[in-house]
Amino acid sequence: MATSTSLRPIDERELVRVITEAAESATPLEIAGAGSKRIVGHPMQTSATISTRAMRGITLYEPTEMVMSARAGTPVAQIEMELADRGQMLAFEPADLGPLLGEDAAQATIGGVFATNTSGSRRVAVGGARDHLLGVRAVNGRGEAFKSGGRVMKNVTGYDLCRGLSGSWGTLAVMTEVTFKVLPRPEETTTLVILGLDDEIAVEVLCTAMSSPYEVSGAVHLQAPLASRLEHSALGAQGRSVTALRLENFAKSVAYRGSRLKDELKAYGAIEDLDAANSLAFWGELRRLSVLADSERPVWRVSTTPTAGPKVVAAIAADMECHAFYDWSGGLIWAEVLPASDAGAADIRRVVATHGGHATLVRATPEVRSAVEVFQPMAVGVDVLSRRLKAAFDPAGILNPGRMYRGM
Amino acid sequence: MSLALPEPDHAVVRQRDAIVADLRRLVPHDVVIDDEEGRRAYETDALTAYRRLPLAVALPRSTEEVSRLLRYCHANDIKVVPRGAGTSLSGGALPAEDALVIGVSRMNRVLDVDVMNRTATAEVGITNLGISDAVKPRGFFYAPDPSSQLACTLAGNLGMNSGGAHCLKYGVTTNNVLGAKLVLMSGEIVDIGGAELDAAGYDLLGLLIGSEGQFGIVTEATVRILRSPEGARPMLLGFGSSEAASKCVSAIIAAGIIPVAIEYMDKPAIQVCEAFAKAGYPTDVEALLIVEVEGSAEEISDLLESVSAIAKQFNPSVMRVSQSEEESAAIWRGRKSAFGAIGRISDYYCMDGTIPLGRLGEVLQSISAICSKHGVRVANIFHAGDGNLHPLILYDANDEAQAERAEQAGAEVLELCVKVGGCLTGEHGVGIEKRDLMPVQFSPVDLAMQMRIKTVFDPKWLLNAAKVFPLSGREAARESV
Numbered sequence: 057m058a059t060s061t062s063l064r065p066i067d068e069r070e071l072v073r074v075i076t077e078a079a080e081s082a083t084p085l086e087i088a089g090a091g092s093k094r095i096v097g098h099p100m101q102t103s104a105t106i107s108t109r110a111m112r113g114i115t116l117y118e119p120t121e122m123v124m125s126a127r128a129g130t131p132v133a134q135i136e137m138e139l140a141d142r143g144q145m146l147a148f149e150p151a152d153l154g155p156l157l158g159e160d161a162a163q164a165t166i167g168g169v170f171a172t173n174t175s176g177s178r179r180v181a182v183g184g185a186r187d188h189l190l191g192v193r194a195v196n197g198r199g200e201a202f203k204s205g206g207r208v209m210k211n212v213t214g215y216d217l218c219r220g221l222s223g224s225w226g227t228l229a230v231m232t233e234v235t236f237k238v239l240p241r242p243e244e245t246t247t248l249v250i251l252g253l254d255d256e257i258a259v260e261v262l263c264t265a266m267s268s269p270y271e272v273s274g275a276v277h278l279q280a281p282l283a284s285r286l287e288h289s290a291l292g293a294q295g296r297s298v299t300a301l302r303l304e305n306f307a308k309s310v311a312y313r314g315s316r317l318k319d320e321l322k323a324y325g326a327i328e329d330l331d332a333a334n335s336l337a338f339w340g341e342l343r344r345l346s347v348l349a350d351s352e353r354p355v356w357r358v359s360t361t362p363t364a365g366p367k368v369v370a371a372i373a374a375d376m377e378c379h380a381f382y383d384w385s386g387g388l389i390w391a392e393v394l395p396a397s398d399a400g401a402a403d404i405r406r407v408v409a410t411h412g413g414h415a416t417l418v419r420a421t422p423e424v425r426s427a428v429e430v431f432q433p434m435a436v437g438v439d440v441l442s443r444r445l446k447a448a449f450d451p452a453g454i455l456n457p458g459r460m461y462r463g464m
Numbered sequence: 465m466s467l468a469l470p471e472p473d474h475a476v477v478r479q480r481d482a483i484v485a486d487l488r489r490l491v492p493h494d495v496v497i498d499d500e501e502g503r504r505a506y507e508t509d510a511l512t513a514y515r516r517l518p519l520a521v522a523l524p525r526s527t528e529e530v531s532r533l534l535r536y537c538h539a540n541d542i543k544v545v546p547r548g549a550g551t552s553l554s555g556g557a558l559p560a561e562d563a564l565v566i567g568v569s570r571m572n573r574v575l576d577v578d579v580m581n582r583t584a585t586a587e588v589g590i591t592n593l594g595i596s597d598a599v600k601p602r603g604f605f606y607a608p609d610p611s612s613q614l615a616c617t618l619a620g621n622l623g624m625n626s627g628g629a630h631c632l633k634y635g636v637t638t639n640n641v642l643g644a645k646l647v648l649m650s651g652e653i654v655d656i657g658g659a660e661l662d663a664a665g666y667d668l669l670g671l672l673i674g675s676e677g678q679f680g681i682v683t684e685a686t687v688r689i690l691r692s693p694e695g696a697r698p699m700l701l702g703f704g705s706s707e708a709a710s711k712c713v714s715a716i717i718a719a720g721i722i723p724v725a726i727e728y729m730d731k732p733a734i735q736v737c738e739a740f741a742k743a744g745y746p747t748d749v750e751a752l753l754i755v756e757v758e759g760s761a762e763e764i765s766d767l768l769e770s771v772s773a774i775a776k777q778f779n780p781s782v783m784r785v786s787q788s789e790e791e792s793a794a795i796w797r798g799r800k801s802a803f804g805a806i807g808r809i810s811d812y813y814c815m816d817g818t819i820p821l822g823r824l825g826e827v828l829q830s831i832s833a834i835c836s837k838h839g840v841r842v843a844n845i846f847h848a849g850d851g852n853l854h855p856l857i858l859y860d861a862n863d864e865a866q867a868e869r870a871e872q873a874g875a876e877v878l879e880l881c882v883k884v885g886g887c888l889t890g891e892h893g894v895g896i897e898k899r900d901l902m903p904v905q906f907s908p909v910d911l912a913m914q915m916r917i918k919t920v921f922d923p924k925w926l927l928n929a930a931k932v933f934p935l936s937g938r939e940a941a942r943e944s945v
Contacts, residue, residue, distance in 0.1 A: 118820065119718060120715075120717050120718045120822065121714075121820055121821045121822060122717060123820075173662065175662075180661065184661070186670060187638075187639045202910045202913045203906075203907075203910055204910065204914075206885070206886065206887050207886075208820060208886050208887060208890070209631075209632075209850040209851065209852075210627050210631065210818045210850045210851070210852040211890060212625045212674050212889050212892070212893050212894075213887040213898070213902075213905055214894065214902065214905070214906060214911075215671060215675055215914045215917055215918075216670055216674045217671075219638060219670020219671060220667060222670065223666065224666055239722070240717075240722065243720070263580045266582065266691075267580070267603075267604075268691060269603075269691050306766070308766060312763065359660045359661065359662050361578075361659050361660055362580065362581050363580050363581055387661055412659060413658070413660050414663075431664065431665065432664035432665065435654075437648075437655075438668065441920060441921065442666050445666055445668075445671075445920050448913075448916040448920050449916075460665070461665075
């Protein structure tokens with residue numbers, strides 16, 4: 057990364073000044089929070105890095121309205137501590153990509169989470185980061201500060217720029233403050249585990265459970281090679297695949313729903329329970345993606361329909377060695393593959409073209425990330441709209457230029 | 465009525481016969497309606513105070529026909545107003561004399577139901593309830609449930625990002641849609657999103673939903689469907705004051721209980737709805753909450769017991785759990801027919817501001833003060849769990865002065881919502897109704913940023929162009945893209 061200067065504006069006004077100057081001189085900028093996900097994307101040639109880290113602090117928290125506002129550079133860890141004190145949480149449990157990307161855990165900022173639309177296992181039940189974002193203040197590539205949305209749950213006043221900025225990876229605007237929905241922490245958590253299922257059957261179990269009325273809040277399957285890396289000793293030492301379903305609610309409900317679900321799934325094999333402490337440890341590990349850390353092999357993130365998930369993985373495995381962790385009932389696949397000059401991009405993109413969905417190369421060497429498309433290439437019509445959208449926010453093309461797509 | 469509508473392009477209006485003839489060369493003859501009686505049916509929507517006879521109306525049967533119509537209008541600079549069922553309360557489907565209305569009502573087929581992946585794909589002319597009906601035999605439902613769900617279309621729901629009574633738990637339209645087939649004004653057909661939970665690249669779908677028909681015409685969409693709960697049951701809580709009722713709502717949420725719905729009605733609303741629907745509402749309370757929870761029979765009774773224990777702290781005069789399916793249906797029928805019921809006794813403006821829940825008590829008092837200052841009555845009925853208010857300001861449409869006072873009172877109510885930290889519209893959309901109030905909530909830069917996105921999708925500003933943004937101050941944003 058050819059970055060020379062690092063800037064940490066302390067407020068929106070300073071950020072406006074910095075971006076206005078950069079826009080006038082067409083100076084490309086890297087936009088970051090704590091930088092825990094900065095290697096995702098094409099390597100960029102930028103003259104300076106703007107970090108939101110100095111803009112931090114919770115600015116509003118109303119537990120009875122289930123709403124919080126925080127400056128973009130506020131660490132997620134701080135936000136979650138504050139919420140836990142009042143028995144609440146970020147329901148979309150943003151995955152911590154730090155360890156996977158060779159950074160420390162628990163560094164991410166709340167702005168970074170929304171800018172990258174990073175969600176965790178509970179996304180399948182309650183929606184993703186994008187669905188929880190209620191309001192945003194940001195500075196676009198013209199150096200203009202603007203807002204969208206607000207602090208209330210229902211708001212259709214004007215266009216929905218909150219969704220527009222979610223997942224734009226800092227290429228449209230720099231968020232300075234976000235307002236989001238929070239939810240009560242469940243009283244009780246339990247996990248049902250089945251060992252040794254193959255992918256196809258496992259996803260059938262996940263989909264069956266998700267189609268039950270029992271409000272399953274996590275549905276995952278780890279192939280045996282990844283399951284064996286679990287820190288959770290009882291599960292990691294089995295040498296078998298792990299298929300797991302999470303139930304969260306008031307204690308009586310969890311007990312009732314667990315027994316009903318076990319009954320409905322008994323044909324698939326022995327079902328073990330993890331108690332609350334073990335459940336929290338297990339899902340915490342998944343949230344940190346710890347089974348994919350401590351390796352330099354390329355990692356792909358594939359999003360598809362759940363029933364297509366095992367087909368996608370089987371097709372990739374026919375071309376290269378591949379270990380998969382299925383989340384979101386099978387619709388989100390974290391796939392670790394053997395190093396190759398294109399990290400398997402040609403084959404993997406062909407597979408998702410066949411089965412539907414899209415693939416992002418989350419971890420790879422800078423050389424590989426320079427050589428291949430990191431984000432899923434867009435169809436022509438979407439490509440045209442996306443480039444026009446980029447130009448509307450950032451006409452000089454100075455914010456994270458080329459990070460997602462070349463030339464924008 | 466005080467809202468200005470742009471002067472129609474008379475050259476286009478004069479060309480009407482030629483334009484209709486051209487359109488009929490592109491699509492089957494019966495797609496285009498040009499006789500006055502036929503057009504008259506499309507002159508307004510649920511904001512009936514405003515009416516304009518459209519240039520012509522087209523009711524295409526396929527995406528391809530929509531594309532041909534739009535391509536022609538684009539090439540000939542003819543404005544287009546998209547239309548679902550015409551149930552917009554904000555004038556979102558109000559036509560213009562120089563605009564072609566393109567209605568999607570004939571495109572209403574269910575294309576696919578995928579139970580394992582929990583999605584359904586349908587043409588957007590399907591009614592909101594039609595989606596749920598299609599998946600009900602499999603034990604599923606489509607979550608967003610606007611009160612007009614019997615009539616309103618998925619098309620309109622996408623345009624306005626519609627909510628409903630049950631979105632406290634399930635979210636609004638944007639949280640429940642995965643993909644859309646969009647026809648741009650140029651006629652180009654673009655697939656946005658897909659069937660997976662997150663889309664690649666920018667969240668164009670998120671931008672599209674709630675864009676009030678200004679970005680293009682969606683013809684098909686893939687939505688999430690959810691497994692129906694084992695059961696659901698409402699209870700009624702009656703209070704002696706709005707203050708007590710609103711404190712009760714906050715206390716329920718503070719206890720970590722998220723009921724699937726918490727609805728509020730004040731005395732005038734209760735009395736009208738009860739007379740209309742015979743729902744069994746207590747008519748002698750100042751404020752009524754309908755609290756609904758879901759789950760197994762035992763879970764429901766546990767939850768309602770917890771809710772009751774919380775409610776008791778606020779001295780309810782009525783606490784009654786529905787005892788049967790019929791009673792539950794009647795309770796919801798009363799709530800969902802509220803607008804219609806009130807419409808039988810009076811003309812009204814339905815406001816739709818959202819406020820932070822903690823300000824509910826004081827806001828209700830201020831609304832009442834604003835309305836009495838203007839000499840109009842008000843009935844309040846709304847989604848209390850998420851602070852989305854629906855004050856219905858009653859007036860007599862035959863009394864022009866009173867109608868204007870009602871409109872003025874409405875504007876003041878919405879300004880109040882923004883002032884306390886809320887917004888102009890929670891689920892009905894801006895349309896023409898709140899167009900001129902947009903600067904109350906947004907700065908010129910905020911609005912310019914939004915208008916540039918309009919230009920991204922519709923560079924000529926031909927789609928539903930008289931809506932959402934104040935008519936003055938548009939040029940700068942359009943030129944600066």
